[in-house]
Amino acid sequence: TPRSVYKTVPDCEPCRPLQRSPIEGFYLAGDYTKQKYLASMEGAVLSGKFCAQAIVQDYDLLAARGEVIAEASL
Numbered sequence: 001t002p003r004s005v006y007k008t009v010p011d012c013e014p015c016r017p018l019q020r021s022p023i024e025g026f027y028l029a030g031d032y033t034k035q036k037y038l039a040s041m042e043g044a045v046l047s048g049k050f051c052a053q054a055i056v057q058d059y060d061l062l063a064a065r066g067e068v069i070a071e072a073s074l
Contacts, residue, residue, distance in 0.1 A: 006039040019051040020058070027051045 016034040019027055029051035030044055037043030062068045 008038055019047060020054040025058075027055055 013034070016032060017028055018034050019029060021028055029048045031037065031039050031041075031047060033047045033050075035043055035046045035050060037046060059068065
């Protein structure tokens with residue numbers, strides 16, 4: 001359907017945030033973040049996967065340095 005998704009404008013890609021934010025431990029997921037789809041369910045899902053990947057990578061780095069706090073028991 002025409003107009004069912006947002007129209008991209010030139011040079012808007014650099015303005016989209018990455019899933020790993022500059023704030024330690026703060027991550028973003030959503031169709032507005034940097035990934036190959038804009039304003040779509042596919043983009044939201046892909047962003048969620050990238051976000052989870054960033055969290056796991058950061059956790060692994062902390063664990064390798066011995067900086068991971070033991071998990072709380074539920």
